Amino acid sequence: MLSLTTNTKLKTMKVLIPVNFSELSDYTMGIASKMSKQIDVEVHAINVIDAPDDSMLGSDGRTISAGCMAEEVTPVTEELKKQLQEWTNKYKLKTLPVVMSGDRISKIINYIEGAGIDLVLVGTHGSKGFKEFLEGSQAEKLVRLSPAPVISIKSFDETLNLKQILLASELVKHEHSHLEALKELQAAFDAHIWLAKINTPKNFDTTRHIKRKMTEYIEEHNLQNVTPIVYNAANIEEGIRDFVEDYNIDLVAIGDHGYTGIKYIFHKSVSKDVVNHIDHPVLTFKIDPS
Secondary structure: EOOOOOOOOOEEEEEEEOOOOHHHHHHHHHHHHHHHHOOOOEEEEEEEEOOOOEEEEEEOOEEEEEEOOOOHHHHHHHHHHHHHHHHOOOOOOEEEEEEEOOOOHHHHHHHHHHHHHOOEEEOOOOOOOOHHOOOOOOOHHHHHHHHOOOOEEEEOOOOOOEEEEEEEOOOOOOOOOHHHHHHHHHHHHHHHEEEEEEEEEOOOOHHHHHHHHHHHHHHHHHOOOEEHHHHHHHHHHHHHHHHHHHOOOOOEEEEEEOOOHHHHHHHOOOHHHHHHHOOOEEEEEOOOOO
16 A cells, blocks of 8 residues: 655635536535535536527527527526525535526536636436437536546435545556546545556456556556555456445546547447446546547
8 A cells, every 4th residue: 555645735626516406416516515624615506508509598488599689688597596596505615606508518518618627516317228328418428528527426425425536547647637636535535545457358467567557657646545456357347336345435536538429439438337327426537548
């Protein structure tokens, strides 16, 4: 086990939460509240009315073309902001309410980039079977496209304590900026990281070679309070699920290549499967193309 201490002062973390006022939104605010007890958190609560990009919301709930009946738009936007503010007030968090209309995912991605968001919290029921194939989930799209790390949450328990973190890694170099949110969460909760390489028959490697790569990865990314471990499994998703049970993991962290278009169709996304089918909170971060 490798363990180092640090006195680095943690900065304010800008956290984006897409809100639809459902129980899933409550789950994400529950996690944010937990985080706020350990670190200074600034919540950006965003509600996006899903509509064509050239549309806005009318006073009766209709979407109207931009430029038409502009006097109707501001009152509705302000009312939604007020509703957002009232909803977030019960959590007593520093919150900025944001209301937009347009393509939901595009608006959220643009906001993440423009506001300098450090972390996204999103609630998800996951998806299975034909529904997964035909539609996917909003959380899955955010995981794939978000420039900031995303924590996907299916449930919330007041007793949740992010003390044990599984970092299921491909041991890719030069991920420094993508791991910053994970390292800040680790520092805030004084958590332990289990750096695991899930070793499968399809992508088998020798323990000796994996351990050498792990040592290099830990040093390059300046990981602290970390235990490297090689974990054998039939496939990566099964390995992660079993590891979570064996080591009482609170949070799973895994990289995502963010494929789009034809690459997305022909490349299996392990992170998508983990988000959709594992009940624990899952933090996903971008893996740069090699």
